[in-house]
Amino acid sequence: MIVVVIILAELNLGIGLSLPILLVSYLISFIFWFKNGTKPAAWIKNDKLHIRDGAFGTDIVHKKLVESMRYETGHKRAVAGSRSGEETDMHVMVIKMKGFDEWTLPIKDLVEHGANLRLYKFIKENFYDLKLVKK
Structure with a gap:
């Protein structure tokens, strides 16, 4: 929002045009925040595990393609x-x-995923019987 205010100030469009642009920008920002804030940290849909990674990213794992999985803690x-x-x-x-080398997926958001091994337990109970490795 700060960027929008700075751009509008530089353009000198006047209050009549700047205010609606600012309100629309604020509304879009609020919708985006609300949509991502109500989305769970991880979910399963159609045998696909979706893991939210921040505000923009989602990693997807297809269950039918998984040969093995392990969850490792203790990395830096x-x-x-x-x-x-x-x-x-x-x-x-x-x-x-299947058909690929091992893929390392970093789980950086420990507030959502790491507390009490929430992501590990969710995957183990609902998606795949993965192993826990403590380094």
Whole structure:
């Protein structure tokens, strides 16, 4: 929204045109926020596991193509924007699908997915009997 306000200020369109543009931008932003906020962190539909990754991304795993899966804890990743080399925890799913090499899927959002191994338990109970590996 701040970007829209700055652009409108630079264009000098006047209050009569700027206000409707600002209101429409705000409404679109609210709808996008509400839509993503009400979507679960992970769900299963038509034998496909959907894992939400932030506001924009969704990773999809097709059950009929899975040969093996494991959920690994104890991994680290660099904190974005940190100059001191700070690291944070991360979980990883390693998936072997028919006809492909193993695929490593980082699970970065531990607030949604990692608390009490929520994602691991959801997948194990509802989708695939994966193994838990603690590193």
